Amino acid sequence: MPEPAERKPSFIVRWGTLIFGDIRSYIVTAILGAIGLYFWPDEVPGSTYSIPVNVHGYALPLPGLLRNATREDPAMSYRTDxxxxxxxxxCEATTITGKNAHQLLMQYVDLYKDCFSLDEKSKTEIAIRPNTQSGVMRHDARGWFCKCSSAN
Incomplete structure (x- = not known):
């Protein structure tokens, strides 16, 4: 007795199983992508600028911050007045973070708002001035001092 020929699935059934497999992989990919986006960090880590003090308890961070901000965006004009x-x-050590050199400078001025005030002349010109209202900023023959005791 001859063996019955093996029955092949129809063209439509074969394509249906292939498409169903594709749809299932798209759904799994979409779910995993949504989970990844949900847990993605909101804030991209930026630059960190450390301000250490020397053996005498002083730090001089403003020249470096101004230089870095000017190098990063030559169209901007930063100056002190x-x-x-x-x-x-x-007279204190600290660390500031920001996405770029401009933000690092703005973080510094904000951190020491008792010592400095920001004067935005235009969108491309920023001046930093002393804040003499707080009593924390001192000026004498030796120069400017922020958050330093008179004993230093």
Missing amino acids: PEDLAQTLV
Whole structure:
């Protein structure tokens, strides 16, 4: 007796199983993608700028911050008013973070808002001035001092 010929699935059934497999993989990929997006960090880590103090307890961060911000965006104009304000000595160590050099400078000025005030002349020109209202900023023959005791 001859063996019955093996019955092949029809063209439609074969394509249906292939498409169903594709749809299932798309659904799994979409679910895994949604989970990945849900747990993705909101804030991209940026640059960190450490401000250490020397053996005498002083730090001089403003010249470096101004230089980095100017290098990063030459179209921006950063200056201190008066000019020697850039040499302000700060008597505490800290670390600031930001996405770029401009934000690092803005974080620094905000951190020491008792010492500095920001004057945005235009979208491309920023001046940093001393905040003499707080009593934390001092100026004498030796220069500018922020958050330094008179004993230093």
